[in-house]
Amino acid sequence: MPVLNEEPFLESAVRTILAQDYAGEKELVLALGPSRDRSDDIARRLAAEDPRVRLVPHPERDIPAGLNPAGAASRHPIVVRVDAHSELTPDYTRLGIAALQREGAANVGGIMRAAGRGPVQRAIARGYNSPFGLGGGAYHGDGRAGPAESAYLGIFRREALDAVGGYDPAILRGEDWELNLRLRRAGYTVWFEPALxxxxxxxxxxxDLARQFFATGTWRAVLVRRYGRENPWRFFVPGALVLGIATSLVALALGALGFLPLASGWAVLLAPLALYALGIAVAVLRIPGQRGARDRVLTAAALVTMHLSWGSGFLRGILLGGGRVVDRSRI
Structure with missing residues (x-):
């Protein structure tokens, strides 16, 4: 588990792992990054309370740079990646390892169900859980069990993880997808198990959502530059959306200033903006779990933030690469 500024979540995350109903031996290796809150104090207390919790230093802020030393410090033939911002169901490890063995897979992942405590976080969670928000990946929905493109978090066979060299520390976001691509290229199976x-x-x-998604979009573009057509087409949509909306806004400004007479057909250029606004309206009407007008406005704001931040980051990454772009939403 990589840890950086996770004071509100760390103890709950750790306790859900220690409470797993898996009968075999287990340990939890925390890779402690340069947190500015009480995360390290909480980690040291948890390690003092339970010898299964072990700590390794992780001087970098980036997730891949913490996952590799944590994995190297672990001692068992199965490596389970976990997140300090997540909570596992009690049967997660048991069911995941059973699927790993049953399917002969190298990696198994389940469903990520986003949740929120306040109105804004709940709206963001609704975006995560809806195909109108993130879409695409099986682990954001209730798809059928089977071979998958990638996996959320992951339950790995160590020999497969070692065979492909672990996480690439040069990829600061999208490291899961990139690792699973290398596993699939090497002939291994990545398995989606919805029971998890x-x-x-x-x-x-x-x-914070905008900062996170801008960084995610930027590093997705880095993966597009590196792996080309092996990236699914859906990763190009947010960038195209941003270009389309920018075109509409420029046309709207030029039309309002009289530089584009209506007879010239400039109004056609407003189609991307109009269609996107219509799509957001449809999404807000269809996404469940909303109560009243305020929830619907927040849902719309979360969706627009996700789409435009991701798309803007993607265009930045295509033009300039990853550079110094990092997710600073938890720093």
Missing amino acids: GVTYWPRASLG
Whole structure:
């Protein structure tokens, strides 16, 4: 488990792992990054209370750089990646290892179910859980068990993880997808098992969500530059959306200033903006779990923040690469 500024969530996450009903031996290795809150104090207390909890230093802020030393410090033939911002169901490890053995897979992942405590975080969670928000990946929905493109978190066979070299520390976001691509390239199976459930606590503000998704979009573009057509087409949609909306806004401004007469057909350029607004309206009407107008406005704001931040980051990454772009929403 990589840990960075997780004071509100760390203890609950650790206790759900220690309470797993898996009968075999287990340990929890926490990779402690340079937190500015009480995360390290909480980790040291938990390690003092339970010898199964072990601590390793992780001087970098980036997740892949913490996962590799934590994995290397672990001692068992199965490595389970977990997140300090998540809570596992009690049967997660038992069911995941059973699927790993039954299917002969190298990695098994389940469903990420986002949850929220306040109105904004709940709206963001609704975006995560809806195909109108993230969409695409099986682990954001209730798909059928089977071979998968990637896996949320992951329950790995150590020999497979070692065979492909572990996580790439040069990929600061999207490291799961990139690792699973290398596993599949090497002939291994990545398996989606919907019986596995993880509660994920997303960012609690739209500003933090925007910073997170801008970084995610940027590093997805880095993966597109590296792996080309092996990236699914859906990863290109947010960037195209941002270009379309930018075109509409420029046309709207030029039309309002009189530089584009209506007879020139400039109004056609407003189609991307109009269609996107219609799509958001449909999404807000269809996404469940909303109560009243305030929830619907927050849902719309969360969806727009996700789409435009991700798409803007993607365009930045295509043009300039990853550079120094990092997710600063927890720093």
